[in-house]
Amino acid sequence: MAKSSIFYTCQACGWHSKKWLGRCGGCGEWDSLVEECEQPEAAVSGFRHAAFPGEKPRPLSKIDLTEEARTITGIEEFDRVLGGGIVKGSAVLIGGPPGIGKSTLLLQVCHAMGKNGRTPLYITGEESLVQVKLRADRLGIDSDRILLGVETSLENILGHIEAQRPSLVVIDSIQMISKAGLPSAPGTLPQVSQCANELVFAAKATGSAVFIVGHVTKQGMLAGPRVLEHMADTVLYFEGEKAQPFRVLRAVKNRFGPTDEVAIFEMRAGGLSPVEDLSRLFLSSVNAKTSGTAVISAMEGTRPLLLEVQALVTRTNFGTPERRVSGVDRNRVSMLIAVLEKRLGLQLGNQDVFVNAVGGVRVDEPAADMGIAMSIVSSFREKPIPSGVVLLGEVGLAGEVRTISYVGTRLREAARHGFKKAIIPAGGSKESGDVGDIELIEVSSLSEAVEHLWG
Template identity: 50%
Template structure:
């Protein structure tokens, strides 16, 4: 090995460093995550230009620190503002992840368009596309202000000099896996490069008070490629989800130091770019079949927003020794649990049937409040009896067949009333809390048997 070089093994999940390969990472306890990289032992250039401008001083008392509410930058996209917690916080570092072709670059380019139209200086740095490619995509979106500057570069030292020279208010890095630091010998996209590049960008964001959006590719498991420490370094982590063959897109926050992590934003992909969906419930219920068995509407709450969605179930006789079980849009293990509850508490013979459960529209929901809707959809398909299309259900189902209370019951009922539903099946405890609502009948249930009788 050449002088000044050494081999180091990094964990791809947490960034743990080891001089030798290990099957299990001591840091995160994951198996087979170590990768080998060659590191050049050389004197690194200082990356602290920005930190030199910070006021020097020792520890200070907490009570002596003066704070004031910083004005957030309005993106003029209400769905994005909602997910970010009210807008862009100056000096923050935001990571945007998603599958290839899902629309990450399009979303950020539209953000640049609206910010530049408001007189904000924006710098879009691309390491994957040429200036002409960006121009072609921008032409489909609309007109752009001259406040938006484009720069195609992957050398992080040149990028830092450009940012320090132009001092934009918002910077887009597309993508972090293409950036490289000359002081790190490994290839772009490696654990070392991603970690060092993010560290420099974080210093720029905090030192200059600018907001930096970082685009990150995802692995086949759906997580951002690179070390897990990348998500710990940034202030906000956003995931852009959805089927790229469908028109909808879901923007979800999984980490946010300046707001809630329960909010989602709904967008629709069109020829002219992404369009905000102001009423996701109406969007999700569009095209719902009439008088079809195995279909019911449930209500889930994402952050402060109730969303109505259609739950579909199909139960058919199986010719297989082990019947097939499929869940799309919700946890497979949760569906298996609910099937066991129906088998035990209602004596439904589902062990010889194939069961398919789907949340229409492609959205993925993990809230237990949709349990009651899943149960009623399965029973409806099993008996081949359609449920009234004006009926909505929500509630958590326990192992003994009881229907448990869920949060924000009043908001769910009001959303159902707004969209024209006349009957809501909900836990008895929630019915007592909600009280009486004009124009809608509340049917409180204590067990799944009571819920099944309510739709018979």
């Protein structure tokens, strides 16, 4: 019998080494190399050959689009992120932090599919059937069409898929599944890669859409090898703050639709509810009489979102002033503070500055620069920004206000919510088109914006 060789594999990127190293030579991750034993390749299932039976190449014009027919779940937000529904035989990878609501979302999707006459199969390796049933009762789900199973063996799962031929298969989660013949423990790189590979082939061979739940790392990336994302047709991230009720479902890869769509849900006692007008919720508590408050229009995918940005500027009690942010980029705020000091003459060197995006939303786009800068000026001067004003624009190091994308979309959203005035970059009105009954004030610098706001 041949002696098996020992090697070390990075659990973050899959890089191999003949000896153990403290730091991965591929991705630079520390303490990520795990000992593996090279074994003969495990047998593969028959799905691999059935998925792609070796058809002859066909002309593009002769391919029938019904082969990729979509199934509408009825959850409009969910369907939009997928590009219009679930594609038959697709493999979808969904990741998110623990407790964010991945299992809840997919159980609700199974319920919606069941109501449409479909038969979903929900396989869990982390909970018992009783625990899943308790969650279903809490969500008000009781359906004879939803098939539940507790299984961690890949071979048994593939057998269930072959026997039942369900419209939808949920695997919760891939880190708990193991394939016989592989010496590695469940959740390790060889197991995750092999199991995901077999499940993808099973989806193609049977026509069942397979949703694979994956864990995420501390950095917010999907745990396991990067090849896991390459194998899937669609990769979704389910994000949000546990202290806030709102959740964002975002597509970062989609072979059957756009990747700039997002779905927004609100976590309630009865489960996740789609939110169609999130701007109204965020603007309900805006106090125009308080200094340091500004309203901006951010983009979540292709959807505009009006939200409040708050700044608090106060004299520091220490030698070095504090710069604290929540929901915005700290480096971006530091740059804006430097620009305000240099171009507008604000003395912020002895002031603590705190900036917060209300509602737990993360705003990373440069279009928020104008709102953040004006909220800092407002708090420093103790002068509230006039009510009914929305602020748009990127700020450069010279204090200039630069143009942004989706100007018209942002302005129409502001007009729909009753805003009467918008301060935008110079030339923005030409790109915006018809934006309704809202006055557009074009500025080319921060000093012009300050002049229009406070005179």
